[in-house]
Amino acid sequence: KLTSREFHPENTVVDVDGVKIGDGSMTMMAGPCSIESLDQIRECARIAKAGGATILRGGAFKPRTSPYAFQGLEEEGLKYIRQAADEFDMKVITEVMDEAHIDMIAEYSDILQIGARNMQNFKLLQAVGKTGKPIGLKRGISGTIDEWLNAAEYIAAQGNFNVLFIERGIRTYETATRNTLDLSAVPLIKKLSHFPIIVDPSHGVGIWDLVPPMARAGVAAGADGLIVEIHPDPVNAWSDGPQSLNEKTYMRMMEEVHIMEKAM
Numbered sequence: 001k002l003t004s005r006e007f008h009p010e011n012t013v014v015d016v017d018g019v020k021i022g023d024g025s026m027t028m029m030a031g032p033c034s035i036e037s038l039d040q041i042r043e044c045a046r047i048a049k050a051g052g053a054t055i056l057r058g059g060a061f062k063p064r065t066s067p068y069a070f071q072g073l074e075e076e077g078l079k080y081i082r083q084a085a086d087e088f089d090m091k092v093i094t095e096v097m098d099e100a101h102i103d104m105i106a107e108y109s110d111i112l113q114i115g116a117r118n119m120q121n122f123k124l125l126q127a128v129g130k131t132g133k134p135i136g137l138k139r140g141i142s143g144t145i146d147e148w149l150n151a152a153e154y155i156a157a158q159g160n161f162n163v164l165f166i167e168r169g170i171r172t173y174e175t176a177t178r179n180t181l182d183l184s185a186v187p188l189i190k191k192l193s194h195f196p197i198i199v200d201p202s203h204g205v206g207i208w209d210l211v212p213p214m215a216r217a218g219v220a221a222g223a224d225g226l227i228v229e230i231h232p233d234p235v236n237a238w239s240d241g242p243q244s245l246n247e248k249t250y251m252r253m254m255e256e257v258h259i260m261e262k263a264m
């Protein structure tokens with residue numbers, strides 16, 4: 001298999017327009033769950049960058065559980081996140097939910113994110129694979145490691161070797177946390193595949209004060225990077241406020257992460 005370590009023994013370094021992921025350093029991605037306004041995403045970019053992130057996250061097309069919940073600002077949001085990222089010299093990662101939007105989103109975003117709910121949307125995987133762009137492939141809500149590897153294979157089979165695995169927790173019997181962050185996936189994916197793996201502790205636990213310790217645990221497990229949700233005012237966030245870090249808690253977490261990085 002193209003994704004397997006056997007096929008490609010060396011680590012694949014994914015080059016996001018100059019930002020290298022999987023080269024032995026930690027790549028930090030941060031931003032809000034949803035892009036809400038130009039001001040909000042600019043403020044998130046300022047905070048993200050101040051803490052050391054090089055990639056700005058933010059959803060413009062949101063896979064919400066309820067059809068009545070905010071679904072995202074769509075193309076307007078894409079314009080805002082691109083402007084904010086350019087202002088702070090950052091790259092963009094944002095989710096693609098629909099094949100029909102790929103060309104538009106690819107104009108604004110450096111990395112195309114496949115959400116957990118679409119990990120096995122095989123047509124979508126093939127279509128994003130064809131763009132040749134870096135793809136952030138979230139683990140499915142109930143995705144096994146083998147299913148996740150096969151999902152990456154759908155992308156690689158299109159000749160796209162710019163895949164990033166993103167561990168964001170899986171559904172288990174436990175309901176005290178939003179998901180169960182499966183950190184064993186980090187060394188296991190590194191053993192089985194040559195592509196980088198990023199940890200998303202925000203969706204992994206769903207509770208903001210559990211995010212920093214699990215971020216540190218992700219670093220300890222050998223992740224190539226982290227993706228975390230931040231918001232200038234989490235209480236009033238339009239989505240995922242309870243798991244979002246504010247400026248102060250994000251900056252403190254990043255200091256800890258940088259100390260760990262140096263020690264490793």
Ligand code: PEP
Nearest residue numbers: 033115116117138168203
């Ligand atoms: C997100 O990144 O905001 C998101 C919806 O994540 P997931 O697909 O992992 O639930």
Ligand code: MN
Nearest residue numbers: 033229239240
């Ligand atoms: Mn979210």
